[in-house]
Each structure stands twice: as C-alpha cells, then as structure tokens.
Amino acid sequence: MADTETDLLRSSLDLLVLKALGWGPMHGYGISEWVEGATASLLLLEEGTLYPALHRLERRGWITSEWGVSDNNRRAKFYRLTTAGRARFRAQAPLWHRHAEAIAVALRRTSLETA
Amino acid sequence: MADTETDLLRSSLDLLVLKALGWGPMHGYGISEWVEGATASLLLLEEGTLYPALHRLERRGWITSEWGVSDNNRRAKFYRLTTAGRARFRAQAPLWHRHAEAIAVALRRTSLETA
DNA sequence: TACCCTCCCTTGTGTCACAAGGGAAGGCAC
DNA sequence: GTGCCTTCCCTTGTGACACAAGGGAGGGTA
Numbered sequence: 084m085a086d087t088e089t090d091l092l093r094s095s096l097d098l099l100v101l102k103a104l105g106w107g108p109m110h111g112y113g114i115s116e117w118v119e120g121a122t123a124s125l126l127l128l129e130e131g132t133l134y135p136a137l138h139r140l141e142r143r144g145w146i147t148s149e150w151g152v153s154d155n156n157r158r159a160k161f162y163r164l165t166t167a168g169r170a171r172f173r174a175q176a177p178l179w180h181r182h183a184e185a186i187a188v189a190l191r192r193t194s195l196e197t198a
Numbered sequence: 199m200a201d202t203e204t205d206l207l208r209s210s211l212d213l214l215v216l217k218a219l220g221w222g223p224m225h226g227y228g229i230s231e232w233v234e235g236a237t238a239s240l241l242l243l244e245e246g247t248l249y250p251a252l253h254r255l256e257r258r259g260w261i262t263s264e265w266g267v268s269d270n271n272r273r274a275k276f277y278r279l280t281t282a283g284r285a286r287f288r289a290q291a292p293l294w295h296r297h298a299e300a301i302a303v304a305l306r307r308t309s310l311e312t313a
Numbered sequence: 314t315a316c317c318c319t320c321c322c323t324t325g326t327g328t329c330a331c332a333a334g335g336g337a338a339g340g341c342a343c
Numbered sequence: 344g345t346g347c348c349t350t351c352c353c354t355t356g357t358g359a360c361a362c363a364a365g366g367g368a369g370g371g372t373a
Contacts, residue, residue, distance in 0.1 A: 087294050089361060090209035090329090094202055095301045096361085102305055112320055121304035125297050132361050134322060139360090157319055157370065176305055179202050182240050183298050186210045189236035190217055190291055204330060205360095211330085227351055247330050249353060254329095272339065272350055 092126055096136055097145075098179055099126075101164060101172040104146060110159035111137055137162060145171050207241055211251055212260075213294055214241075216279060216287040219261060225274035226252055252277060260286050 103109055103117040114137075115128040140146045145168030153159040164172075218224055218232040229252075230243040255261045260283030268274040279287075 087209055087213075087290060088297055090205060091294070091297045091301060093359095093361065094205035094209055095305070098202075098305055099301070102307075110320075118304070121307065122297075122300040125300040129362055130320095130322080131324095131363065131365095135360080138322095153320075155319060155370070158368085159320060175202060179206070179305065180302060182203055182206045182237075183302060185237040185240040186206060186214070187295060187298060189233070190210070190213055190294065192217075192236065208328095208330065225351075244331055245351095245353080246332065246334095246355095250329080253353095268351075270339070270350065273337085274351060 088126070092128075092132070094183075095179060096128075096132070097140060098172060098176055100136060100140060101145060101168055102176075104162055104164040104168070105172065108149075108161045108163040110151075110153060110161050112153075112159070114162070140168070144168070203241065207243075207247070209298075210294060211243075211247070212255060213287060213291055215251060215255060216260060216283055217291075219277055219279040219283070220287065223264075223276045223278040225266075225268060225276050227268075227274070229277070255283070259283070 099118050099121075100114055103114045103121075106117070109117065111130075111133055115130075115133050118126055118128050137146070137148075141148055141162075145165060146162045147165055148160050148162050151159060151161045214233050214236075215229055218229045218236075221232075224232065226245075226248055230245075230248050233241055233243050252261070252263075256263055256277075260280060261277045262280055263275050263277050266274060266276045
C-alpha cells in the first residue's frame with residue numbers, strides 16, 4: 084500500500100538529488116544525508132531507492148560519476164551535475180512547485196470542516 | 199518515464215477524491231471535473247486512473263457507492279464519504295502538507311542560482 | 314579480535330498511473 | 344430515424360519505481 088511519503092518522494096527524488104549536487108560533487112551516502120537534513124528527517128532515502136536513482140540519472144545524462152576517496156578515507160563514487168542536469172533542474176523545479184501548490188490549494192478549500 | 203505531474207498525482211489522488219466527496223455525494227465523472235477545476239486544469243484524472251482509485255477507496259472503507267441518476271438524466275454511481283473516510287482525510291491531509299512543504303523548502307535553498 | 318560505521322550494489326515484490334480498448338444511453342441536428 | 348457528440352461506467356496490459364532484504368568490503372576504535 085503506497086503512502087503519502089513514498090509517493091511524494093517519488094515525485095521529487097530526481098529533483099532532490101540534482102539539488103543536492105548543485106552544492107558540489109557528492110557521493111551517494113552524502114546525498115542521502117543531505118536529503119535527510121534538508122527535509123528535517125521527513126524524507127529518508129533507502130539505499131535501494133538511492134542507488135538505482137543515481138544510475139538512472141547518470142543514464143539520462145543529468146549527472147556523471149567518478150571514483151574517489153571520501154573525507155573518511157573510504158572509496159566512494161562522486162557524482163557531479165552536468166550542464167544538462169542543471170538545465171533539467173531549472174526546468175523541472177518550477178513545475179514541481181506549481182503542481183504541488185495547486186494540489187495544496189485544492190486540498191485546503193473549506194468543506195470537510197463544515198461537516 | 200515517470201514525470202512530476204504523474205507522481206504528484208500519485209501522492210495526492212486519494213486525498214483529492216476524499217476532498218471532493220467532502221462537498222457531498224458525487225459520481226466519478228463529477229469528481230474528475232472537480233479535480234480539474236480545483237487544480238486549474240493542472241491535474242487531469244484519466245478514467246483508467248479514476249475508476250480503479252474509486253474501487254480501491256471503497257474496498258478500504260473510506261467511501262461507499264450507490265447507483266442513481268445524474269443531473270443529465272443518466273445512470274451514474276454516486277460515491278459518498280464514510281466516517282472512516284472523513285477521519286482518513288483529516289489524518290492524512292496534514293501529513294501531505296507537511297512533507298510537501300519540507301520538499302519545497304529543500305528544493306528552494308539557494309545553490310544552483312550561484313553557479 | 315570484535316564491532317560499528319561508511320560506502321557500494323542487486324534481486325524480488327507490490328503498487329499504481331496510464332494508454333487503449335469496450336459498452337451503453339441521452340440529446341440534438343438534419 | 345440516422346448520425347454524432349457527450350456523459351457515464353469499466354477492464355486489461357504495460358512500464359516505472361520505491362522499498363525490503365540481501366550481500367560485500369574496508370576503515371576506526373576499543
């Protein structure tokens with residue numbers, strides 16, 4: 084049974100990852116930490132969600148990857164936003180806001196409160 | 199390839215239907231018109247989306263149905279909110295708003311703009 | 314040595330929006 | 344009455360994807 088959180092993540096996962104990488108190259112673990120922090124722990128990225136998403140974004144050319152070494156001296160794959168990825172974010176983020184706002188408005192019209 | 203609109207709908211479809219029925223009993227066609235109107239046509243309910251959703255909500259006990267006659271003198275199945283459905287809406291709607299807001303905030307932090 | 318944390322990945326499962334199909338019946342123009 | 348549009352209901356097949364649950368490896372610390 085799909086819940087609200089899962090599907091909201093589904094609607095914004097790509098954007099959140101692109102946004103995270105807008106701050107600079109980052110490895111998967113770092114991205115998941117960024118998302119958790121940026122959403123006050125309301126959204127948690129499971130690994131089985133995150134890594135397929137990263138591969139998907141890479142296949143589509145929004146990001147590229149490169150092996151490196153993390154701050155903790157561990158082997159890590161660093162992802163970096165491509166020009167196309169940046170453009171993608173700039174094009175899609177406003178759409179997300181517009182649609183989310185439209186839904187928010189629809190859900191708020193007073194009706195149930197009067198019952 | 200899933201797009202923003204589809205997944206935002208996915209996250210809010212049940213709530214939108216429950217909300218529509220908060221205004222009173224309505225048939226499927228009417229619900230889809232209500233959603234279209236309430237979201238400024240940003241969200242369109244395909245029939246292959248709407249009817250399975252209605253049956254799903256009915257199975258879960260949030261709504262009940264009854265055959266009747268529409269304003270246009272046509273056979274129509276009218277859906278009505280149950281007490282459980284009303285409670286469901288009141289419990290879930292705030293969660294939707296909370297999570298959507300958290301994502302909105304995360305997506306807005308200035309970073310890409312500086313590149 | 315033992316354990317936790319960081320970091321990467323995969324397979325299987327279930328859910329679901331959507332496209333594309335079908336059907337029936339009212340109203341209206343000609 | 345014939346044709347067509349609109350309203351109203353439904354189903355099947357398909358693809359996409361979050362998640363749970365698994366596995367692995369290496370660093371740090373006690």
